[in-house]
Amino acid sequence: MFNSYGACGSLASFRKIDKGGFELIEYTGFIYCPKCGGKNIEIYEKNALCCKSCGYIYFHNTCAATAGIVEIEGGVLLTIRAHEPKAGMYDLPGGFMDYDESAEQALVREIREELDIDVKIKYYLTSFPNRYIYKNVTYFTADLFFVCVPADENVRITGNEEISTWKIFKPDALPWDKIGFESNVKALKLYCESLRTAKSEFEDI
Numbered sequence: 001m002f003n004s005y006g007a008c009g010s011l012a013s014f015r016k017i018d019k020g021g022f023e024l025i026e027y028t029g030f031i032y033c034p035k036c037g038g039k040n041i042e043i044y045e046k047n048a049l050c051c052k053s054c055g056y057i058y059f060h061n062t063c064a065a066t067a068g069i070v071e072i073e074g075g076v077l078l079t080i081r082a083h084e085p086k087a088g089m090y091d092l093p094g095g096f097m098d099y100d101e102s103a104e105q106a107l108v109r110e111i112r113e114e115l116d117i118d119v120k121i122k123y124y125l126t127s128f129p130n131r132y133i134y135k136n137v138t139y140f141t142a143d144l145f146f147v148c149v150p151a152d153e154n155v156r157i158t159g160n161e162e163i164s165t166w167k168i169f170k171p172d173a174l175p176w177d178k179i180g181f182e183s184n185v186k187a188l189k190l191y192c193e194s195l196r197t198a199k200s201e202f203e204d205i
């Protein structure tokens with residue numbers, strides 16, 4: 001089946017399917033073509049499904065997402081997720097990028113939506129891959145981490161319905177085993193390491 005030359009096999013050579021292709025069906029659960037509604041879809045490559053009826057190829061591309069390490073009151077702000085995935089776990093504020101939006105714009109918008117505060121971005125820290133399972137579909141994300149501070153230092157945080165609450169942690173007292181996403185753990189560890197390095201460099205002067 002997977003080495004046949006159907007509507008999507010009009011390419012000179014139909015690419016050989018590796019094990020990752022089969023996993024894509026499991027990750028998405030998709031059974032219909034999103035363009036023609038046909039049920040004649042098959043694996044095209046590791047991250048793509050192809051419709052043999054109309055030739056449409058759906059790429060399950062990695063989504064860009066942003067997260068903010070917000071420095072406030074001598075610590076870092078973590079939210080508690082109100083909804084799945086990872087409901088009840090700690091999280092960094094942020095979210096998916098919209099169309100026609102930069103990562104910086106997305107981060108400022110998401111934090112304003114979640115916490116009702118404006119932040120200033122200090123610097124881009126790092127990125128890590130992540131998996132976000134929502135309604136039984138696995139989305140692969142590239143999480144972009146920025147260090148930021150409230151635009152108004154006297155700000156009061158209220159939050160909204162996306163998060164149940166939030167808490168400020170000193171960098172040496174972060175609740176590592178209660179943070180929902182591994183990408184957040186890795187980014188926060190890198191952040192804490194950079195603080196220690198900066199401190200020791202300061203002490204050396």
Ligand SMILES: [Zn+2]
Pocket residue numbers: 033034035036037038051052053054055056
């Ligand atoms: Zn189709």
